[in-house]
Amino acid sequence: MSVLSFIRGSVFSGRCFLFYTKIPPPSGPGEQRSYTEDTARCPHGRGQSVCYPLSHRALVHLHGQDTGPFLQGIITNDVRVLEEPERSVLYAHMLNVQGRTLYDVMLYSQKEADAPCGVLLECDRTITDSVLRHLKVYKIRRKVSIQPCPELSVWAVLPGHCKPELLRPEKAVVMGADPRAEQMGWRLVLDNRDDPQNVMASCHKGDVHEYHKHRYTIGLPEGVRDLPPGTALPLESNLVFMNGISFNKGCYIGQELTARTHHMGVIRKRLMPFRLSPPFTAQNLKEGAPLHTQGGKPAGKHRTGLGDMGLGLVRTAHAKEELEVKTSDNDTVTLKVSVPEWWPKDAKLN
Numbered sequence: 001m002s003v004l005s006f007i008r009g010s011v012f013s014g015r016c017f018l019f020y021t022k023i024p025p026p027s028g029p030g031e032q033r034s035y036t037e038d039t040a041r042c043p044h045g046r047g048q049s050v051c052y053p054l055s056h057r058a059l060v061h062l063h064g065q066d067t068g069p070f071l072q073g074i075i076t077n078d079v080r081v082l083e084e085p086e087r088s089v090l091y092a093h094m095l096n097v098q099g100r101t102l103y104d105v106m107l108y109s110q111k112e113a114d115a116p117c118g119v120l121l122e123c124d125r126t127i128t129d130s131v132l133r134h135l136k137v138y139k140i141r142r143k144v145s146i147q148p149c150p151e152l153s154v155w156a157v158l159p160g161h162c163k164p165e166l167l168r169p170e171k172a173v174v175m176g177a178d179p180r181a182e183q184m185g186w187r188l189v190l191d192n193r194d195d196p197q198n199v200m201a202s203c204h205k206g207d208v209h210e211y212h213k214h215r216y217t218i219g220l221p222e223g224v225r226d227l228p229p230g231t232a233l234p235l236e237s238n239l240v241f242m243n244g245i246s247f248n249k250g251c252y253i254g255q256e257l258t259a260r261t262h263h264m265g266v267i268r269k270r271l272m273p274f275r276l277s278p279p280f281t282a283q284n285l286k287e288g289a290p291l292h293t294q295g296g297k298p299a300g301k302h303r304t305g306l307g308d309m310g311l312g313l314v315r316t317a318h319a320k321e322e323l324e325v326k327t328s329d330n331d332t333v334t335l336k337v338s339v340p341e342w343w344p345k346d347a348k349l350n
Contacts, residue, residue: 049164049203051196052156052211058125059149063118066142078246082109089176091244095254101232108174124223157186165201180242181342216309219273219340225304272314274335282310284327291323316349
């Protein structure tokens with residue numbers, strides 16, 4: 001018996017909106033993918049889901065009548081997307097005034113019975129205090145309450161081709177498809193006291209290291225190690241491909257440089273996944289280690305990784321070549337860069 005989509009709301013101009021979350025089909029660059037009932041059906045059965053505890057992610061609760069306009073001015077994406085009846089999860093970055101990424105965040109619409117509607121903001125746990133300070137600096141006199149939510153936990157549910165069945169939907173604070181890529185499955189928010197195996201059908205827990213290996217294999221960044229605050233540029237970090245930015249929402253902090261770069265249409269470096277030749281691993285490389293072509297030309301920089309998989313900021317002109325990098329012991333290692341399957345087919349590699 002299928003389970004109805006879990007309902008959540010958000011605040012925009014003092015109103016509450018309802019959301020029905022369904023799995024997104026692929027879309028082109030910069031387009032918000034739509035969630036339809038048909039794409040959530042699984043003609044061959046749902047199969048087993050794996051739930052990964054994302055203890056490296058934390059949640060902050062924002063609520064009050066100015067929540068929507070407040071967030072609209074400090075994130076790259078259009079918060080009004082959450083007004084659409086089939087949206088409950090939104091991905092975005094917060095930028096500094098120079099247009100560089102500070103924090104990657106996930107927004108979840110929420111409706112509470114005994115309080116104003118609000119939004120849960122997911123961020124890297126290691127910089128929760130910095131995110132709170134950032135929010136409070138720009139809050140000024142807006143009617144928004146900002147509070148951390150240590151009583152809630154975030155889970156990733158894979159695979160993502162079918163909507164997981166909820167045995168106890170009332171226990172799911174949020175259940176929504178990850179908007180960054182279909183291969184990233186679903187996001188589930190629970191009370192710390194609840195076990196996802198008691199909430200979802202055909203579910204077992206997985207090791208979070210497998211979740212990170214999956215991310216690096218498909219080339220999807222997350223958190224401050226992959227997106228160093230004040231260093232990473234949003235378009236080089238593939239924010240468009242991850243459905244994390246709107247170019248027609250109006251002004252927000254860091255918007256000018258980002259919009260200008262986009263409309264010029266030239267991005268010469270991109271964050272891309274790579275695989276190291278054995279027996280070396282990403283732990284043998286220094287952060288920021290330069291990448292070179294076999295002819296010695298500069299080809300980018302190593303960013304981070306796990307095992308033999310990693311992410312590098314790669315010059316797109318050399319993305320299809322075999323590259324080299326020096327380990328911390330000065331050994332030369334070859335690496336193979338790949339173009340992620342979830343990127344749009346017409347993505348330009350200059």
